[in-house]
Amino acid sequence: MDNQRHFLFLQSVCSPFFQRLADRLSAAGHRVHKIHFNGGDAAYWRGHPASSWRRDAALLPAFLEERARTLGITDQILFGDQRPVHKPAVALGKRLGIRTHVFEEGYFRPSWVTLERGGVNTCSRLPRDPDWYRRVGAGLPDYGDGLAFDGSFFKRGLHDVVYHVACSADWLRYPGYRSHATVSAAAEYIGFLRRSTRVKAQERIDAAVIAGLAAQATPFYFLPLQLNSDAQIREHSSFADMTEVMAFVMASFAAHAPADARLVIKNHPLEMGASDYPQIIGQLQQQHGLAGRVDYLETGDLMILLSHALGVVTVNSTVGGLSLQLGCPTITLSDPIYNIAGLTFQGRLDDFWRDAIAPDAGLFRAFRNTVIHTTQVNGGFYSDAGIALAIDNSMRFLLPDRSPLESLL
Numbered sequence: 001m002d003n004q005r006h007f008l009f010l011q012s013v014c015s016p017f018f019q020r021l022a023d024r025l026s027a028a029g030h031r032v033h034k035i036h037f038n039g040g041d042a043a044y045w046r047g048h049p050a051s052s053w054r055r056d057a058a059l060l061p062a063f064l065e066e067r068a069r070t071l072g073i074t075d076q077i078l079f080g081d082q083r084p085v086h087k088p089a090v091a092l093g094k095r096l097g098i099r100t101h102v103f104e105e106g107y108f109r110p111s112w113v114t115l116e117r118g119g120v121n122t123c124s125r126l127p128r129d130p131d132w133y134r135r136v137g138a139g140l141p142d143y144g145d146g147l148a149f150d151g152s153f154f155k156r157g158l159h160d161v162v163y164h165v166a167c168s169a170d171w172l173r174y175p176g177y178r179s180h181a182t183v184s185a186a187a188e189y190i191g192f193l194r195r196s197t198r199v200k201a202q203e204r205i206d207a208a209v210i211a212g213l214a215a216q217a218t219p220f221y222f223l224p225l226q227l228n229s230d231a232q233i234r235e236h237s238s239f240a241d242m243t244e245v246m247a248f249v250m251a252s253f254a255a256h257a258p259a260d261a262r263l264v265i266k267n268h269p270l271e272m273g274a275s276d277y278p279q280i281i282g283q284l285q286q287q288h289g290l291a292g293r294v295d296y297l298e299t300g301d302l303m304i305l306l307s308h309a310l311g312v313v314t315v316n317s318t319v320g321g322l323s324l325q326l327g328c329p330t331i332t333l334s335d336p337i338y339n340i341a342g343l344t345f346q347g348r349l350d351d352f353w354r355d356a357i358a359p360d361a362g363l364f365r366a367f368r369n370t371v372i373h374t375t376q377v378n379g380g381f382y383s384d385a386g387i388a389l390a391i392d393n394s395m396r397f398l399l400p401d402r403s404p405l406e407s408l409l
Contacts, residue, residue, distance in 0.1 A: 003029075004029055004030055004031065005030045005031070006030070006032075006071055006075070007022070007033070007073075007076070007077055008067065008068065009032065009034040009035070009045075009076075010034075010035055010078040010079075011037060011041060011078060011080070011085060011086065013103075013381045013382075014159045014160045014162070014164070015044070015156070016159075017381045017387050018044065018045070018077070019045055020387055021394065024395075026048065032048050033048070033051070033073070034048065034049070034050040035050070035052070035053055036050055037085050039166040040163035040164060043166035051067060053085075053177075054173070054176055054177075060085065061092065068096060068098060073098055075398070076100050076101070077103070078090075078102060078103070079103045080102070080120075081102045082236075083180040083231075084178065085177075090102075094118070100118055101115060102118070102120050103115055106377075107376060108321055108322075111145055111146035111148060112372065112376040112378055113379060114377070115375065115394055116375045116403070117403045117406065121231075121316070122334075124337050125405060126337050127409075128339070130340050133340070133363060134362075134366050136370050137365065137370045140369045140370060143369055143376075146376075146378035147378055147389060149380060149383060150384075152382070155382050155383050159382060160185070164185035180231075182229045187274075191273045192273070195272060195273030199299055202297075202298040202299055206300045207300065209300075210297070213262075213295075213305075213308060214304055214308045219258065219260055219262070220264050221257065221261060221309060221312070221313060221353065222263075222264050222309040222311070222323075223245075223246070223249055223264070223312075224268070224319040225265065225268050226268055226314075227270060228275070232316045232317070232334075232336075233315060233316075236336075237316060237334040239333070243280055245315055246280065246284060247284055250281075251288055252350050252353070253290070256351070256354065257353035258353065258354065263294045263295070264294075264297065266300055269299075277296060278296055303326075306326045307328075309323075309328055311329040311331065311353070313330075314330065314333070317336075320344070324364050325364060327361060328358070329352075331344055331345040333349070337371065338367065343360065343363060343364055374404045374405035377393045379392070379393055
């Protein structure tokens with residue numbers, strides 16, 4: 001391990017997480033520096049050196065290289081490797097030999113966050129060889145669910161508001177900045193509040209639908225929706241949005257699923273309601289002759305759905321990992337880290353409806369323990385307790401010359 005490293009911080013989640021992580025690294029004798037791209041970045045950074053980028057994105061790579069060389073950067077830390085301001089940094093890290101530490105939401109939630117070197121999700125270096133997981137996983141402990149902590153949604157929302165209020169003057173202070181978000185924060189808040197009212201009214205209805213499916217042992221397949229704004233959809237799939245996903249899945253279901261089976265579609269809990277999914281699903285039902293065979297849910301107990309479904313169809317949601325853990329046959333429509341022979345169905349969606357098989361429980365156990373050991377940090381990004389836990393557990397990933405995954409590859 002180097003005696004002293006110089007960590008460059010780029011964009012974080014909307015919380016004090018990077019600030020407190022920098023405090024810890026600085027206290028341990030390492031140097032830290034941050035680049036602000038907007039007012040929210042600056043609002044959550046105090047007491048450490050920083051630079052600001054205010055110009056056009058086309059000039060950013062040269063600026064990043066100048067900062068890296070002038071400051072002697074050895075490591076860079078960022079949240080999400082697909083943000084426009086992060087892509088040139090990741091490329092620069094590869095070229096200059098700078099360690100790039102990428103945080104992301106956890107592969108296994110709610111008690112874990114992801115921390116990998118070089119990239120996450122489709123850009124992860126995690127192998128797709130089932131025998132590698134069986135071999136490596138045999139020597140690892142069973143990680144379970146990790147230590148629990150307060151994951152207050154209110155705290156997360158409050159930090160998000162503070163961050164975006166601080167961005168309100170970006171047109172003047174950071175004129176070159178273009179957010180990775182597909183809609184403005186204000187539009188997102190309004191949409192989410194509107195949907196919250198509808199969701200509250202829908203809870204009893206959805207619970208009754210789920211209870212009926214379980215009690216009557218109704219054969220059904222489950223499609224959990226993701227956010228249209230999710231980089232997993234925009235960057236790592238062939239679909240433009242969830243409307244395209246539903247159209248593809250419902251067409252296949254109509255043509256190839258057992259005639260007595262139903263399709264259950266559940267909205268994402270953080271969806272802001274910009275798309276009228278009930279209307280879209282109604283049109284698709286009519287188009288494919290599926291009237292009376294599709295249930296749409298705004299809310300509902302995910303565990304009950306996964307425990308009773310004949311199979312799960314997902315693009316690349318983390319729900320797929322939970323589905324595998326519960327032994328439910330699963331197919332992915334892109335290539336997430338768990339798309340491995342023996343875990344997910346490796347054939348066509350048209351064949352999945354009748355030929356799906358349950359995942360190998362032993363392989364999944366080895367896979368889960370290996371992924372947690374090599375890429376997962378017990379903790380969170382938003383509550384004080386979650387942040388403290390995540391910072392403590394990040395050190396074994398950040399400070400060694402080789403990450404836990406690199407040591408096993």
